[in-house]
Every structure is written in C-alpha cells, then in structure tokens.
Amino acid sequence: MLKFRSSKNFDDIELKGEMNSEFIEPHEILLDSLAKKREQELGISEKKLEVLLLRKILQGFYIVSIFLILILLAKTFQLQVVEGKNFSILAEGNKFIISQIQAERGVIYDKNLNQLVFNQLSFDLICQKDDFPQQDSEKERIIKEVSAIVKRDLKKEIEESTSTQILISENLDHQTLILLQTKIRELPGFSVKNNVIREYKDGQIFSHLIGYTNKIKSEEIEKAPDFYSISDYIGRTGIENFYEDTLRKNPGKLRIERDAQGNIISQETVSLPESGKSLVLWLDSDLQKKIKEELEKELQIVGAKRAVGVALDPKTGGVLSFVSLPDFDNNLFQKGADSGKLQELLDDSSGLNPLFNRAISGKYLTGSTIKPLIASATLEENIISPEKKLDCEGKIVIPNIWDPASPTIKKDWTTHGWTDLRKALAESCNVYFYTVGGGFENQKGLGPTKIKEYLELFGWNQKTAIDLPGEEEGFIPDKEWKKKVWGNDWWDGDTYNLSIGQGFLQITPMEVINSFAYIANGGTLYKPKVVKEIIDSDKKIVEEFKPEIIRQNFIDPGNLQIVREGMRQAVTGQNSPQASAVILNSLPVSSAAKTGTAELGGNSYNNWITVFAPYDNPQIVLTLMIENVKGVQAAVLPVARSVLEWYFGSGTTTLPALENEVR
Numbered sequence: 081m082l083k084f085r086s087s088k089n090f091d092d093i094e095l096k097g098e099m100n101s102e103f104i105e106p107h108e109i110l111l112d113s114l115a116k117k118r119e120q121e122l123g124i125s126e127k128k129l130e131v132l133l134l135r136k137i138l139q140g141f142y143i144v145s146i147f148l149i150l151i152l153l154a155k156t157f158q159l160q161v162v163e164g165k166n167f168s169i170l171a172e173g174n175k176f177i178i179s180q181i182q183a184e185r186g187v188i189y190d191k192n193l194n195q196l197v198f199n200q201l202s203f204d205l206i207c208q209k210d211d212f213p214q215q216d217s218e219k220e221r222i223i224k225e226v227s228a229i230v231k232r233d234l235k236k237e238i239e240e241s242t243s244t245q246i247l248i249s250e251n252l253d254h255q256t257l258i259l260l261q262t263k264i265r266e267l268p269g270f271s272v273k274n275n276v277i278r279e280y281k282d283g284q285i286f287s288h289l290i291g292y293t294n295k296i297k298s299e300e301i302e303k304a305p306d307f308y309s310i311s312d313y314i315g316r317t318g319i320e321n322f323y324e325d326t327l328r329k330n331p332g333k334l335r336i337e338r339d340a341q342g343n344i345i346s347q348e349t350v351s352l353p354e355s356g357k358s359l360v361l362w363l364d365s366d367l368q369k370k371i372k373e374e375l376e377k378e379l380q381i382v383g384a385k386r387a388v389g390v391a392l393d394p395k396t397g398g399v400l401s402f403v404s405l406p407d408f409d410n411n412l413f414q415k416g417a418d419s420g421k422l423q424e425l426l427d428d429s430s431g432l433n434p435l436f437n438r439a440i441s442g443k444y445l446t447g448s449t450i451k452p453l454i455a456s457a458t459l460e461e462n463i464i465s466p467e468k469k470l471d472c473e474g475k476i477v478i479p480n481i482w483d484p485a486s487p488t489i490k491k492d493w494t495t496h497g498w499t500d501l502r503k504a505l506a507e508s509c510n511v512y513f514y515t516v517g518g519g520f521e522n523q524k525g526l527g528p529t530k531i532k533e534y535l536e537l538f539g540w541n542q543k544t545a546i547d548l549p550g551e552e553e554g555f556i557p558d559k560e561w562k563k564k565v566w567g568n569d570w571w572d573g574d575t576y577n578l579s580i581g582q583g584f585l586q587i588t589p590m591e592v593i594n595s596f597a598y599i600a601n602g603g604t605l606y607k608p609k610v611v612k613e614i615i616d617s618d619k620k621i622v623e624e625f626k627p628e629i630i631r632q633n634f635i636d637p638g639n640l641q642i643v644r645e646g647m648r649q650a651v652t653g654q655n656s657p658q659a660s661a662v663i664l665n666s667l668p669v670s671s672a673a674k675t676g677t678a679e680l681g682g683n684s685y686n687n688w689i690t691v692f693a694p695y696d697n698p699q700i701v702l703t704l705m706i707e708n709v710k711g712v713q714a715a716v717l718p719v720a721r722s723v724l725e726w727y728f729g730s731g732t733t734t735l736p737a738l739e740n741e742v743r
Contacts, residue, residue: 183329183330183354183355183356184199184276184329184355184356185199185276185278185293185327185328185329185355185356186326186327186328186329186355186356186357186358186359187199187358187359188290188319188327188358188359188361189358189359189360189361189615190360190361190363190364190365191360191361191362191363191364191400191612192364192365193360193619194365195281196280196281196282196286196290196361196365197278197279197280197281197290198278198279198280198281199276199277199278199279200276200277200278200279201274201275201276202250202251202252202274202275202276202277202415203251203252203257203272203273203274203275204247204248204249204250204251204252204272204273204274204275204311205226205230205247205248205249205252205260205270205271205272205273206245206246206247206248206270206271206272206273206310206311207234207238207245207246207247207248207269207270208244208245208269208270208271209238209241209243209244209245209246209269210244211268211269212268212269213268213269219269220235222267222268222269222270223235223238225263225267226248226260226267226270229256229259229260229263230248230249230256232249234248243298243310245309245310246310247310247311248270250275250311250415251277251415252272257272260272273309273311275311275312277293277313277414277415278292278293278313278320278410278411278414279411279414280292280409280410280411282365282369283409283410283411284407284408284409284410285365285368285369285372285407286363286365286368286410287318287407287408287409287410288317288318288402288403288404288407288437288439289318289319289361289363289368289399289402289548289610290318290319290320290410291315291316291317291318291319291320291321291322291410291549292315292316292317292318292320292410292411292413292414293313293314293315293316293320293413293414294313294314294316294413295313295314295415296308296310296312296313296314298310300314306330307328307329307330308328313414313415314328315327316413317435317437317549317550318548318549319359319361319547319548319610319611321549322547322548322549322610323359323547323611326356326357326359326614327356327357327358327359328356329354329355329356330354330356355617357614357615357616357622358614358615358616358617358619359611359613359614359615360611360612360613360614360615361399361610361611361612362393362396362398362399362400362609362610362611362612363399363400363401363402363610364391364400364401367391367400367401367723367727368401368402368403370722370723370726370727371389371391371401371403371704371719371723372389372403372405372407374718374719374722374723375387375389375403375405375704375706375719376405377719378706378715378716378718378719379405379706381715382706382709382710382713382715383710384706384707384708384709384710384715385405385406385432385707385708386405386406386432386438386706386707386708387403387404387405387438387704387705387706387707388403388404388405388438388439388442388589388703388704388705388707389401389403389702389703389704389705389719389723390402390403390439390589390590390593390702390703391593391700391701391702391703392593392594392597392608392700392701393699393700393701394597394600394601394692394698394699394700394701395601395627395698395699396606396609396627397594397597397606397607397608397609397627397628398608398609398612398627399546399608399609399610400700401702402439402610403439404436404437404438404439404442405438406430406432406434407434408425408434408435409421409425412425437548437550438589438707439588439589439590440544440546440548440550440551440552440588440589440590441550441551441552441588442552442588442589442707443552443554443555443586443587443588444586444587444588444589444678444686444705444707445581445582445583445585445586445678445679445680445686446581446585446587446592446676446678446686446688447580447581447582447676447677447678447679447685447686447688448508448510448580448581448674448675448676448677448688449581449592449674449675449676449678449688449690450535450579450580450581450585450676451504451505451508451513451580451581451674452505452596452599452643452646452647452674453534453535453538453540453595454513454516454517454526454531454534454579455501455504455505455513455516455642455643455646456534456538456599456635456639456640456643457526457530457531457533457534457535457635458501458516458517458526459501459635459636459639459642459643460534460634460635460636460639461526461530463516463524463525463526464501464516464523466500466501466502466642467500467501468500468501469498469499469500470498470499470500470504470511470512470515470523471497471498471499472492472495472496472497472498472499472504472509472510472511472512473495473497473511474491474492474494474495474496474511475489475490475491475492475511476489476490476511476514476515476520476576477489478490478572478573478576488573490510490511490514490573490576491510492509492510492511493508493510493712494658496509496511496512496658499511499512501642501646502642502645502646502649502655502656503646503649503655503656504646505643505646505647505649505650505674506646506647506649506650506653506654506655506656506659506660507650507656507657507658507659507660508650508660508674508675508676510580513579513580514576514579514580516579517531517575517576517578517579517580518572518575518576518579519572525575525579526579527575528558528559528570528574528575528578529558529559531556531575531578531579532556532558535556536556537631537634537635538595538598538605539591539594539595539598539605539630540554540556540587540591540595541553541554541555541556541587541591542554542591544590544591544594544607544608544630545607545608545630546590546607546608546609546610547608547609547610547611548610551588551590552588553588553591554585554586554587554588554591555584555585555586555587556578556585557574557578557583557584557585558570561584562574562584581676581678582678582679589703589705590608592688592690592703592705593690593701593702593703594606594608596674596690596692596701596703597692597701598635599640599643599644599647599692600644600672600692600698600701601698602637602640602641603632603633603634603635603637603640604629604632604633605629605630605631605632606627606628606629606630607627607628607629607630609625609627609628611625612624612625613625644672644695647672647673647674648670648671648672648695650662650672650673650674650675651664651665651670651671651672651673651691652665653665660673660674660675661673661674661675661689661691661717663717663718663721664691664717664720664721664724666721667693667721667724667725667728668725668728668729669693669694669695669724669728670693670694670695670696671691671692671693671694671695671724672691672692672693672695673689673690673691673692673720674689674690674691675688675689675714675716675717676688676689676690677712680708683710683711684708684709684710685708685709685710685711685712685713686705686706686707686708686709687705687706687709687713687714687715687716688703688704688705688716689702689703689704689716689717689720690702690703690704691720691724693724693728700724700727702720702723702724704716704719704720704723706719
C-alpha cells in the first residue's frame with residue numbers, strides 16, 4: 081500500500097511496501113488535497129473510505145450476476161433454438177403476404193350455346209384488421225376517414241367483429257369507388273377488391289333450374305380457403321349449387337413482400353388464376369319460355385296459381401325444359417339488387433312459396449296418370465289378356481259382409497261399355513283398372529304388393545337422382561304403413577284407389593315423366609340429366625356426360641308396345657269414342673298421351689297430362705300439371721297442344737273444340 085503526504089518541496093515522500101520509485105502525477109496531489117479537505121469538513125476518516133468490501137457482499141454479487149447470466153442464456157436458447165423456427169415463420173409471415181388474384185366463375189349455356197348466365201364486375205371494400213397501424217390515434221384517424229367516405233360509422237362494426245377480415249361495403253357505387261381509389265394508399269387496413277357477381281338473363285324463366293348464388297359464410301371459407309374469400313358468392317340452389325365445384329373459380333396467388341414499416345418492396349405471382357369451367361345444358365331455352373308462357377296463360381283462365389312443366393329427351397334422359405310456377409327472379413339474390421323486393425319474396429305474403437321447386441320436390445296425387453304403369457304390370461303378370469273385354473258399366477259394387485244393405489260403390493267418370501286394355505287406357509276407364517288392380521268377381525287383380533313392386537321398378541317412391549339439389553322421393557302406401565300410421569287394416573277399397581292414382585299416393589312430377597320416358601323409348605329407365613357437357617373458356621369440351629341407365633327391360637317390349645298403342649288410341653280416338661286426348665290428333669306429328677285428374681276434395685283437382693312425340697320415334701316426353709284446379713276441366717290439354725304445335729313447327733292448324741271433361 082502507498083501512502084502519500086504532500087508537501088511543497090516533495091521532500092517528505094515516504095514509501096511503504098515493496099514498490100519501484102516513481103513520481104506522483106500532479107492531479108494525484110490535487111485529489112489527495114481535496115480528499116483531506118473533505119475529511120476535515122465531514123469528519124470522515126480517509127481510512128474508513130479505504131476499507132475493503134465485505135467478502136459475503138462480493139460473493140452475493142457474483143451469485144446474482146451468474147444467475148442473471150444463466151437466465152439470459154436460457155432465454156436466448158429458448159428463442160433461438162426451441163422456438164426459433166416458429167418465430168422465423170412468424171417473421172416471414174409479417175414480411176410476406178399471399179393475396180388472391182381474382183378469376184371468374186364459369187357460366188351456363190343452353191343446348192344451342194345461348195348464354196343464360198353472365199358475370200358482372202363489381203368492387204368491394206375490405207377491412208384487414210391486422211394491417212392497421214399500431215398507434216391508436218392513427219388507427220382512429222383512418223377509420224374516421226373511411227367512415228366519411230362510405231357514409232357509415234365503422235368504428236363499432238370493426239371493434240365488435242371477431243374476424244380479422246371484414247367486408248365493409250359491396251358493389252361500391254362509382255363515386256365512392258373513385259374517392260376510395262384516390263386515397264386507399266393512405267388508408268392502411270383497407271383495400272378495394274374487384275369481384276364478380278351473377279347476372280341471370282331472363283332470370284325468372286330459368287330460376288328453379290339454374291338457381292342462384294348468395295353471400296358466402298365464414299365456415300364455408302374455412303372449408304376451402306384456397307378457392308374463396310370473404311367477398312365471394314356461392315351457389316345456393318339449382319345448377320349453381322349442384323355444380324359449385326365445377327363452376328367456382330381457382331384464384332391465383334400473389335406474394336407481396338413488405339419491409340418492417342409495411343411498405344411494399346416487391347410482388348411475385350405464385351400461381352395464375354383459373355376461371356371456373358362452364359356448363360352446357362340439355363335445356364332448350366325457347367321451349368322453356370314457351371311452356372312457361374302457355375302455363376301462365378292457362379292459370380289465368382282456370383283461376384289456379386301453381387303448375388309444373390317438364391320435358392325430357394326419352395333417348396338420353398336429358399332435361400329439355402324445367403318449369404315450376406310460381407317462379408322468382410334469381411337476380412334479387414345478387415348484391416346491389418332491390419332489397420325490398422327480395423324481402424317481399426322471402427316473406428312470401430302470397431303463401432304460394434315461389435322458392436319451392438315443385439318439379440322435383442312437390443308430391444302429388446297422380447290420378448289416372450298411373451294407369452299405363454298399372455297396365456304394364458297387369459300384362460307382365462298375365463293378369464288379363466289385352467284383348468279381353470270387361471263390362472265397364474260406370475261403377476263396381478263391393479259387398480259389405482257386415483251390412484249387405486250398405487255396399488261400397490266405386491264410380492267411374494262415365495259408362496264405357498265393353499272395354500279391353502287399349503280402350504281402357506284411351507278412355508281412362510276407372511272400372512277396368514279397379515278390376516285388374518284389385519280384382520273383382522271372377523277377375524283376379526294385381527293386389528297392393530305387386531302394384532307397389534312395379535311402381536318402384538318404374539322409379540316411383542324413390543329419387544330419380546337428377547343433378548339438382550333438393551329432390552324429394554315420392555310415396556307409395558302399403559299395408560304396413562296404413563296399420564302403423566292409421567291403425568287400420570288395408571281394405572280392397574284402398575287397392576282400388578291405388579289402382580287409379582287416388583288415396584294416399586304422393587309422387588313428384590319428375591318421377592312421373594321419367595317413368596313415361598321408359599314407355600316412350602321402349603324399355604330403358606334413364607337417370608334424368610340437366611347438364612350435357614362441361615367446357616372451358618374456349619368452349620372446348622372438358623367432360624361429356626353420357627346417358628346413365630337406372631334399369632332396363634323389366635317390362636317385356638311386347639307388353640310395352642300394347643301400352644303405347646293404348647296411349648296412341650287416346651289421341652286418335654280409334655275404337656274409343658270417349659278418348660281423353662283427341663285434340664292432340666291435329667298436331668303436325670303423331671303422338672301418344674295419358675291424362676290424369678286427381679281428386680283433392682272440395683271440387684278441386686290436380687290436372688295432369690303426359691305426352692310423347694313423334695309416336696314411332698319419340699324426341700320429347702312432356703309432362704304438365706296444374707295444381708288445385710276448380711272443377712273437372714281439361715286445363716293442361718290446351719297447353720300441351722300449343723307447346724307441341726310450336727315445337728314441331730306448325731302454328732296454323734285449325735284445332736277442334738275442347739271437351740270440358742277429361743280423365
């Protein structure tokens with residue numbers, strides 16, 4: 081240790097301890113002098129200032145330091161090694177943004193490539209909450225400025241939203257779009273996205289077939305985030321829904337690189353956008369318009385409100401026409417449409433349910449429409465010879481074993497006299513079909529089990545599997561069902577009712593027409609098809625749908641021919657003075673038909689006709705049904721006549737007067 085005592089002459093320097101002699105610097109003398117002065121002022125001994133720190137204090141300091149260093153090392157290890165990969169991914173995510181490049185949804189054409197659905201460009205305002213500035217004041221400024229532009233307070237809307245991406249405004253008007261585009265760079269967190277909405281040409285005419293698109297839901301985006309964004313629309317009904325995966329676009333991907341301040345450094349196209357595929361239908365759009373026009377005209381005449389008109393190509397199952405009335409304007413479901421009219425449609429104050437697709441979802445009593453199918457089963461089971469005649473005197477009387485004085489009487493619509501199978505079909509003779517369906521006196525009948533078996537072979541009581549959503553299956557009653565639901569046994573009267581399409585039977589128009597297509601084409605039951613081809617943007621065929629067979633030849637071709645002859649006789653009137661469809665005999669081509677009048681009670685009826693033409697080489701099967709017609713009227717016959725007259729190119733034929741009653 082060195083101890084210095086300063087003096088003016090530097091003579092009294094005393095060295096203690098082992099050290100080399102050297103001079104003291106001037107500033108050390110000054111410091112020593114100051115220290116001595118400080119000692120005198122405060123009364124603190126310089127010895128006290130020079131006492132060594134206690135060993136325990138030093139040890140504690142060392143331990144704390146080491147502990148802190150270890151914590152720092154552990155945290156560094158955690159961040160760099162354990163969680164380094166995750167943080168690297170997050171950092172990369174902040175650096176790069178993947179944005180979708182919009183593409184167009186596929187469109188829809190009829191069989192002649194007339195475009196029925198178009199895409200229309202629109203612009204949407206999107207809020208991306210993750211892209212807001214960190215400073216609350218700046219964030220509030222931006223929200224306030226955008227609120228002023230869209231004329232809506234957005235603060236609460238944005239704060240309450242649980243989603244990071246919010247659709248603020250759809251289909252921006254021109255003025256708002258210009259204002260946003262000029263300022264959008266100064267409004268981080270907001271962006272204007274171009275979008276495509278549907279425009280349905282003659283939307284109301286094709287609404288039940290084509291359907292409509294509507295706003296996508298968040299859960300639907302989560303299921304397919306590569307295809308959809310918050311501003312997209314998705315198919316809800318009809319073809320738009322059933323072929324959603326085909327029609328939807330495949331957006332491209334744009335990778336945007338940003339710096340730490342969020343400024344865009346570069347942009348790179350990761351994948352190019354692909355438009356959705358387009359559809360070509362079997363539909364004849366002109367035929368569709370004609371059927372709708374004629375049905376609506378007849379509805380006005382008879383005072384009815386609801387109707388169905390379906391046409392098939394019997395050789396393929398292709399759907400040529402698909403009308404369900406009342407219909408609706410599917411353009412109302414697109415953004416920017418009249419919200420008042422849309423709400424009126426959804427409220428359905430009329431009670432007519434225009435959104436209900438009656439062609440595939442409505443279930444109805446068929447009336448005498450069932451008779452060609454019963455005739456086919458009768459021949460196939462050898463119940464009766466087609467030439468055997470029954471005396472159809474206008475009624476059958478069913479004895480009551482408990483009360484012989486009160487028999488059950490099943491009436492016909494008229495007296496037919498001696499009637500064979502062909503005449504029974506042509507004149508729609510109820511007594512004949514009561515007898516061969518349920519049996520009477522010495523003539524055995526099919527019975528309810530066999531009737532149901534054959535109806536199911538024809539496709540009744542089951543979905544046709546048409547390529548449209550929402551199809552319902554019909555219903556054929558049986559003994560077990562009646563016992564379970566009604567608690568009653570099945571009676572002969574139930575079989576008689578079933579034999580002429582009455583009672584508890586409920587069948588869809590699509591099931592009806594498909595079964596008649598089997599009769600028309602000679603023995604092949606096809607799956608009905610709406611879409612014929614899938615094409616690309618250059619209209620090149622990507623996929624062609626071949627006819628799909630459900631089943632074949634469950635009725636002998638010879639027996640089918642007899643049934644066809646009976647339906648032909650209904651048009652020609654040959655040997656059938658009360659034939660039900662003779663007004664069709666003046667058409668420019670030969671045809672075969674079966675009418676039906678299903679009794680609903682209260683003098684109301686479902687009025688049916690199914691006709692195919694030309695008779696020898698059918699090109700079309702047409703089923704028409706007007707629901708809840710008051711009184712026994714031939715409501716659908718003039719519609720069928722007008723439609724087929726137009727379809728086969730004759731509009732000048734003078735037609736005979738129409739009878740008031742028809743079965």
